[in-house]
Amino acid sequence: MKADRLIISGDLHADPAVRERFSRDMSAYRIVPALVVEPRDEEDVIRTLRFARNEGHSIVSRSGGSDLSGASIGPGIVLNFKRYLNRLVSVGEESVVEPGMILDHFVKKITEHGLMLPAVPSSSAICALGGNVGTRSTGPRTAKYGTLDAFVASLRFITAGGEVVDTAERLPDHLAAGLKKIRERYLSDAESRAIMDRRPFVAGGYNLKALARYTDMRELATHLLIGSVGTLGIVTQIRLKLIRKQTIHGILVAHFRDYGGLTEGAVRLKALNPAALEYSDASCSERVEGKILNLEDPDIVGTLVAEFDGSAEQGREAGKVIEGLGVSRMWNISPGSPEEAALWNDRRRIQMSLLKYCRENNLLLIPVIDDLAVHLKDIGSILQEIEELMQRLNLEVSFYGHPGFGSIHARPYFNPADESIRNQIETVSRETFKILQKYAGTLVGEHNAGRSRSIYLEEELGPAFSYMREIKNLFDPDDLLNPGVLFDTEPICTNMDFSIR
Ligand SMILES: Cc1cc2nc3c(=O)[nH]c(=O)nc-3n(C[C@H](O)[C@H](O)[C@H](O)COP(=O)(O)OP(=O)(O)OC[C@H]3O[C@@H](n4cnc5c(N)ncnc54)[C@H](O)[C@@H]3O)c2cc1C
Structure with missing residues (x-):
């Protein structure tokens, strides 16, 4: 590559050490x-x-680089926003921020102004706003307040053709006219709309439901860009609408003995409109070695944590609605107490604790089925079926997630010394896809599309997938932006590295 022909005011790195550093994200x-x-x-x-x-x-856009599916790496040019384009332009109920700003830094600033962004992922210490937009990120409070999509007012982005677009102002004519056409076709296609409407709330891929929702093409472009994993445009500025910080009134923690009770408990708690409704299984509790999620009761299938910010009454009601559902233990945590901080600290550390456990035991926590989007009523049946699949394959698995918005993280542990590891990964992915099909669930959930997740997306969406291709062709006809993560993905193990790090 003739890198000296690229004259920019920022930095260029062609040396192998830096390129190696950007050859990975948090995937395998x-x-x-x-x-x-x-x-x-x-x-x-x-x-x-x-x-x-x-x-x-x-070109691959990259902000924090915490993607779990290889969506922030690629063979061409990696555009790293974390280094310079990381400023907070203005702060207030409408805040403007550049893509490279680390989310925790942003949260700290807005908290000082009594403001809140509810969609804060557990990776907030390492992820950045550009990637949050790229993946349409979520956080525990997505259960009540929605994904990041609900908090983005407009975007500034560069098109694949090099035009600067601010969706608060105007779209180039060719994009506005093209989107109008795609929208008209979608509105008259009842089959594709029904397919999209059946999908769970945080199902990933382009947000085709936006085609039915927005009549203003600038708004439509904004909500298609959000969650497009860097395949439609390069975001350079994000205008967010924030809410006032909410007061927490009650937190309930409950351990369940079986999947039936857990599912019914989750459905009843969800009906009380919790701010957050989280789940982790006994293996997570054990491995996190925390202060709260440290129950060593081998007979439970999992723990639900429900947080309420509506009224104290919700918290009191919560204990009553799950009585008699196979609860082995439940208790309340006072908002603002050290236990509350410890609880969320434990929750945030689950993935890192599982990684540590794997490293110490020469295992790999490869994200393959780490991001399932499901309907809440099916959660127990799906967990049970995946557990049985893992038993057949002789793989240990941990589960955690956010039942509050139908998200499950299933994390099988793979042995890199096992010669059949590739076969195992392919089987886990394909068989889980089959299980999910029975329940209208998907492998592409809150973390959105990527090299390990998108392989069955076309099969899953049938005719609706053609709209994703049309949108891609409109924004990036030459497939310059992040190829291989949403369309035409390679077999799942291509470019996987099985070394223990
Ligand atoms: C321990 C851990 C916990 C996690 N917990 C959560 C969670 O609770 N909820 C959740 O949603 N996710 C979670 N994730 C996944 C990940 O952190 C999120 O998806 C996060 O939003 C990614 O942000 P990032 O800045 O690291 O993105 P990156 O990895 O840099 O990029 C992610 C995607 O966005 C695109 N992108 C990045 N910058 C731009 C830009 N400027 N313009 C256009 N596209 C861009 C990239 O091309 C890529 O496709 C977790 C990950 C880890 C490792």
Whole structure:
């Protein structure tokens, strides 16, 4: 690559050590990029796009790099926003931020103003706003307040053709006209709309439901860009609408002995409109070695945590509605107490604790079925079927997630010394897809599309998938932006690295 032809005010890295650093995200994939670019401004992004097009390279936008499915790595140019484009432009109920700002830093600033962004992922210490938009991120309070999509007012982005677009102002004519056409076709296609409407709340892929929802093409473009995993445009500024910080009135923790009780308990608690409704199984409790999620009761299938910010009455009611559902123990935690902080600290550390356990035992926690989106009423049946699948394959598995919005993280442990590891990964993915099909669930959930998740998306969506292709062709006809993560993915194990790190 003739990198010296790319003149920008930011940084260019062609040396192997830096490229190696950007060859991974938090998935099991490793793809060494040809070049890493750290833009200082939009002009740098435009120049990089032009250069990539001339040199025949693809572009991957990257903010925090915490993606779990290889969506923030690629063989072409990695555009790293974390280095320079990381400023808070303005703060208030409407806040404007650049994509590279680490989410925790943003949360700290808005908290000082008594404001809150409810969709804060457990990875907030390492992820950044650009990736949050790229994946349409969630947090425990998505249960009541929705995904990040509900809090984005508008976006500034660069198109694959190098145009600067601010969706608060206007769309280029070709995008507005193209979206109108796609929208009209979608509105008259009852079959595809029904397929999309059947999907669970946090199902990933392009947000086709936005085609039915928004009549203003600028708004439609905003909500298609959110969750498009860097395949439709490069986001350079995010305008967020925030809410006032809410007071927590009650927290209930309950351990369940069987999946039937757990599912019914989750359905009844959800009916009380909790701010958060979280789940983790006994293996998570054990491995987190925390202060709250440390129950060593081998007979439970899992723990539900429900947090209420509506009234104290909700918390009192919560204990009553789950009585008699196979609860082995339940108790309340006082809002603002050290136990509350310890509880959320334990919850945030689950994934890292499982990773630590695997590292110590020469195992790999490869994200394969880590991001399932399901309907709440099916949660127990799906967990049970996956558990049986793992028993047949002789794989240990941990489960945790957010029943409050139908999200399950299923984390099988793989042995890299086992020669059949590739076969196991393929089987786990395919067989779980089959299980989910029975329940109208999907492998592409709150963390959105990626190299390990999108392989069955076309099969899952049938005719509705054609709208995703049309939208992609409209925004990026030459497939310059992040190819291989949503469309035409390679077999799941391609580029996976099985070394223990
Ligand atoms: C321990 C752990 C816990 C997690 N918990 C959660 C959770 O609770 N909820 C949740 O939703 N996710 C969670 N995740 C997944 C991940 O952290 C989120 O998806 C997060 O939003 C990704 O942000 P990032 O900045 O790291 O994105 P990156 O990895 O940098 O990118 C993610 C995607 O966004 C695209 N993108 C990045 N920047 C831009 C840009 N400027 N323009 C256009 N596209 C862009 C990338 O191309 C990529 O496709 C977790 C991950 C880990 C490792």
